[in-house]
Each structure stands twice: as C-alpha cells, then as structure tokens.
Amino acid sequence: MSKDKVAGRLLIIGGNEDKDGQCEILKRFVKMAGGRDARIALLTTATEFPQEVGNEYRNLFLDIGADTATVIYIDDRHTANERNKAEAILDSTGVFITGGDQLRLTSILGGSRTDAAIRQAYLSGTVIAGTSAGASVMSDTMIVEGNSSDTPKKSNLGMAHGMGLLQEVVIDQHFAQRGRINRILAAVAQNPLIIGVGIDEDTAIVVSPDERFEVIGSQTVTIADGRHVIFSNISESKPFDPLALTNVVLHVLPEGYGYDLKRRTAYICGN
Amino acid sequence: MSKDKVAGRLLIIGGNEDKDGQCEILKRFVKMAGGRDARIALLTTATEFPQEVGNEYRNLFLDIGADTATVIYIDDRHTANERNKAEAILDSTGVFITGGDQLRLTSILGGSRTDAAIRQAYLSGTVIAGTSAGASVMSDTMIVEGNSSDTPKKSNLGMAHGMGLLQEVVIDQHFAQRGRINRILAAVAQNPLIIGVGIDEDTAIVVSPDERFEVIGSQTVTIADGRHVIFSNISESKPFDPLALTNVVLHVLPEGYGYDLKRRTAYICGN
Numbered sequence: 001m002s003k004d005k006v007a008g009r010l011l012i013i014g015g016n017e018d019k020d021g022q023c024e025i026l027k028r029f030v031k032m033a034g035g036r037d038a039r040i041a042l043l044t045t046a047t048e049f050p051q052e053v054g055n056e057y058r059n060l061f062l063d064i065g066a067d068t069a070t071v072i073y074i075d076d077r078h079t080a081n082e083r084n085k086a087e088a089i090l091d092s093t094g095v096f097i098t099g100g101d102q103l104r105l106t107s108i109l110g111g112s113r114t115d116a117a118i119r120q121a122y123l124s125g126t127v128i129a130g131t132s133a134g135a136s137v138m139s140d141t142m143i144v145e146g147n148s149s150d151t152p153k154k155s156n157l158g159m160a161h162g163m164g165l166l167q168e169v170v171i172d173q174h175f176a177q178r179g180r181i182n183r184i185l186a187a188v189a190q191n192p193l194i195i196g197v198g199i200d201e202d203t204a205i206v207v208s209p210d211e212r213f214e215v216i217g218s219q220t221v222t223i224a225d226g227r228h229v230i231f232s233n234i235s236e237s238k239p240f241d242p243l244a245l246t247n248v249v250l251h252v253l254p255e256g257y258g259y260d261l262k263r264r265t266a267y268i269c270g271n
Numbered sequence: 272m273s274k275d276k277v278a279g280r281l282l283i284i285g286g287n288e289d290k291d292g293q294c295e296i297l298k299r300f301v302k303m304a305g306g307r308d309a310r311i312a313l314l315t316t317a318t319e320f321p322q323e324v325g326n327e328y329r330n331l332f333l334d335i336g337a338d339t340a341t342v343i344y345i346d347d348r349h350t351a352n353e354r355n356k357a358e359a360i361l362d363s364t365g366v367f368i369t370g371g372d373q374l375r376l377t378s379i380l381g382g383s384r385t386d387a388a389i390r391q392a393y394l395s396g397t398v399i400a401g402t403s404a405g406a407s408v409m410s411d412t413m414i415v416e417g418n419s420s421d422t423p424k425k426s427n428l429g430m431a432h433g434m435g436l437l438q439e440v441v442i443d444q445h446f447a448q449r450g451r452i453n454r455i456l457a458a459v460a461q462n463p464l465i466i467g468v469g470i471d472e473d474t475a476i477v478v479s480p481d482e483r484f485e486v487i488g489s490q491t492v493t494i495a496d497g498r499h500v501i502f503s504n505i506s507e508s509k510p511f512d513p514l515a516l517t518n519v520v521l522h523v524l525p526e527g528y529g530y531d532l533k534r535r536t537a538y539i540c541g542n
Contacts (some may be wrong), residue, residue: 008342070335150447151448151490152523176421176423182447185521200513204497218513219422220423220513232523242489242490243523245384245522246524248521249520250456252513252515254513265500266517
C-alpha cells in the first residue's frame with residue numbers, strides 16, 4: 001500500500017480498553033469517526049464469539065453517541081467476498097476490528113472484497129481502529145506467536161503477513177501485561193529497519209497520514225528502534241539459542257507523548 | 272568502595288543456575304576461585320532455609336572439585352560481628368552468596384565485621400559470587416521490590432542500599448523469566464547515570480577489575496543505558512502515573528558477548 005496516498009487515520013489499541021469508566025479510547029474513536037455523525041462498521045471476524053462481542057461494542061458506540069453502529073458478521077471467505085459487506089465498509093466513517101485471533105482475521109479476510117474495501121476506505125479518509133488481534137493485523141508483517149516472559153530467542157517468534165495498513169512497523173499488544181519485550185526484540189533483530197511498537201492494555205496510538213502517532217490511554221507504548229544495531233546473531237543462531245542484539249534505542253511513552261515513524265524520534269505533544 | 276584498588280572479580284548470577292547438568296556457572300566459580308585449591312565460603316544469610324541451601328551448595332562445590340567448602344551461618348547481627356566469621360571470609364578464595372531476600376542480607380550483614388571482611392577480601396583478590404538475592408546486593412543501590420509484567424511506573428520500584436561492590440549499576444535477576452524490564456527502566460529513569468543490568472536465570476556476568484564483564488550461561492543479559500535519555504517524567508509524575516522515558520540504549524547479550532561499563536559498549540569476546 002503506497003504511503004503518500006493515505007488520507008485516513010489508524011487507532012491501534014493494545015487490548016482490554018476501558019468499557020465501564022471514562023471509555024477514553026472508544027470515545028476518541030467515535031470522535032475521530034465524526035462524533036454524532038459517525039457511522040461505525042464493526043468487524044468481529046477475529047473472535048469466536050461474534051454475537052456477544054459485536055453486541056457489546058455496538059451498544060457502547062451508540063451510548064457514546066455514534067449515529068449508527070453495525071456489526072458486519074464474516075466467518076468465512078465466501079461471506080468475506082459478498083458485495084454488501086464491502087459496501088457496508090465503504091459506507092462507514094469508522095471501521096472497528098475486534099480482538100480474537102489475528103490469523104483468523106487475515107486467513108478469512110485476506111484478498112477478499114471486504115479486505116479491499118478496508119484499504120480503499122482507509123485511503124479515502126475512513127478511520128480504521130483495531131484492538132488486540134485487530135491491532136496486530138495493522139502492520140505488513142505481524143506477530144502470530146511467541147512465548148512471553150522468556151529469554152529472547154529466534155524460535156519464540158511466529159510471523160505472518162498482516163493487512164499492511166502501516167509499513168515498516170511491527171505491532172504487539174497486551175505488551176507490559178504479558179511481558180512481550182522479548183517478542184518485539186526478536187522481530188526487530190530479524191530486520192532492524194522495522195520499528196517495534198508494543199502497546200499496553202487500555203492504551204492506543206493514533207496514527208496520522210504523516211506517519212506520526214500520538215499515545216492515548218492509561219498505560220504506555222514501548223518503541224524499539226533497531227536502526228543503530230551493531231551486533232545481532234539472529235541469522236547464524238539456532239532456533240533455541242538465546243538472542244544477541246545490541247544498541248537498540250528504546251522509548252517508553254505514556255499519553256501526552258508522540259513518535260515520528262519517519263524521523264524515528266519521540267516528542268512531547270503540543271511542543 | 273574505591274574502584275581503582277579492586278583486585279577481585281565478581282560472578283553475578285541471575286538465579287536458578289544449573290545444578291543437575293553441566294553446572295557451567297558453578298564450575299566457573301570454582302575455577303575462578305582456584306580450582307582444586309579453591310576454599311569456598313558459603314553465605315546463606317539471605318535464605319530462611321540456610322541448612323538445606325548450605326548443604327546443597329557445599330556438596331556441589333566439593334563434587335566439582337573445590338578443596339574446601341564451608342557454610343558460614345549468620346542469622347542475626349550479633350553473629351555477623353563475630354571475629355571467626357570475618358576470618359572465615361578472609362581465609363577463603365571465593366565467597367558464594369545464596370538467594371533468598373536481599374533485604375535480609377543487607378539488614379543482617381550491613382556494617383558488620385563480616386560485611387567489612389567481604390569488601391576486604393574482594394579488594395585483595397577473592398572472587399565474590401552471588402545468585403538471585405545474592406546478585407542484587409552487589410550494586411550500591413539495589414531493587415528490593417517492584418511488580419513484574421506491568422507498565423513501568425514510579426510506584427513499581429522499591430530501592431535500598433546494597434553492598435556496593437559494583438558502582439553506578441543496578442542489577443536485576445530472574446530477568447526475562449519474571450518480565451522485569453519495567454523495573455530496570457524505572458531504576459534507570461531515576462538516574463540515567465546508572466546502567467541497568469538484567470540477568471536471566473542460569474546466566475551470569477563475570478566482572479573484571481577493569482569494569483568489563485563477560486556473559487556466561489544459557490540465557491541472556493539485558494543492559495539498559497540511560498545516558499542519552501532525552502525525555503523522562505519520573506520527577507514530576509505521581510506514583511501510579513505511567514513512566515515516560517525516551518532514548519534508552521538497550522543490549523541483549525548471550526554467552527560470548529561482553530560489556531564495558533566504563534565505555535558503555537557491548538563487544539564480542541575474543542574480538
């Protein structure tokens with residue numbers, strides 16, 4: 001997906017966003033999608049409980065004040081290719097992709113009319129939001145498996161093609177809560193061009209077309225920039241060998257901070 | 272403790288070192304302490320099971336081939352001040368400090384004859400080894416509490432005075448296994464002069480008098496260098512606010528790699 005044509009914004013959520021209290025992140029999504037004029041399309045493909053998850057989010061978005069919120073049920077590739085699903089996406093001002101299993105999302109949607117509609121909507125200015133698995137699929141290559149709280153190893157990591165709305169980035173979610181620094185470092189070691197972005201629960205990044213993002217929510221976003229890596233053993237090591245990786249630049253950012261993906265610099269918002 | 276007078280070496284172990292298989296780390300300790308001429312002094316003050324822990328290590332060190340291995344039982348400050356305990360330390364070629372609770376170690380030993388003997392032994396060339404809690408006490412300021420696998424926050428961290436054998440460093444142990452990156456980052460945020468060293472289980476660093484260390488063992492050592500930090504909110508944030516910390520330089524090093532604490536650079540051993 002060519003970068004310079006994008007008009008939409010992404011809201012990438014680390015999972016478990018507040019749904020009972022201030023609902024800061026979900027409110028932000030509705031606001032970005034047009035507030036009282038927001039027409040929300042809900043994609044529940046990632047979860048095995050689409051009815052419950054779809055109903056919960058629909059009610060939340062209507063309570064927050066969206067004009068409409070419609071669950072688009074897609075459970076197989078046949079349905080993913082139906083014209084009315086693609087039209088529902090294109091008619092929305094905001095698409096929300098729920099959590100579940102990121103491989104379910106890409107294996108059912110990948111290459112379908114719905115998939116193409118999401119890209120087209122994004123290019124023309126629709127907000128695309130995803131939480132948990134819905135966050136992971138945003139990047140071109142995504143993490144699908146990897147043990148948490150373990151020494152970084154090559155074997156820790158399973159990668160797959162994501163939906164590719166954001167390039168040269170790898171997203172991980174439930175980040176601090178599941179101790180996933182090892183996964184993001186192993187991904188960066190594979191290709192230090194890639195910027196690792198680990199998003200905590202109830203925390204999100206708002207990505208603008210100029211490739212800057214702002215952090216919102218109650219926890220933090222961890223960024224691992226490998227461009228200055230000097231030593232790495234990822235190519236010569238065996239799958240269970242521990243990783244060597246030096247000179248990674250790490251940032252931990254709470255709300256009020258931002259990051260410029262092109263310049264690879266953190267900044268304080270409003271400064 | 273003045274740096275330029277040190278003649279001894281430190282072996283700082285991240286806990287849970289192999290005791291059934293090759294025993295690489297424990298063998299290295301005996302070798303550093305003189306091999307067949309090694310006289311090991313075992314300090315079990317950190318644990319509430321000094322008998323069991325002491326016996327286990329004594330048998331291991333004798334099996335490995337040390338000349339002698341003596342458990343020095345110290346459970347209170349009175350005993351810590353007995354001359355014969357200090358003499359036993361000074362008579363050894365290697366002191367091994369077991370795991371348990373690091374505050375037990377410093378609160379019982381701190382300022383005692385035994386404490387002074389450990390410093391004197393270290394200065395004059397004795398190897399000082401510590402595992403788990405025995406690793407944490409090596410630095411001048413040590414981590415005594417802090418939640419794992421949580422977003423970095425100021426309130427996560429409890430610090431106390433350590434034994435101070437190694438300056439301008441903070442050691443954490445069971446590092447990847449307990450997801451402790453948040454604790455080390457919070458410690459580095461407090462004072463970016465300090466280098467955070469997180470040691471995984473069954474992994475150790477061998478610190479030479481020239482302030483270089485080599486990694487040994489089966490897992491990795493994570494180093495967080497805050498000298499180039501640009502933004503940090505640690506001073507103005509409330510205890511439960513999430514941390515902001517940018518431009519930390521991170522290294523993940525397995526066996527075969529080393530780190531120069533003075534120059535703050537990682538290197539490949541033998542190069």
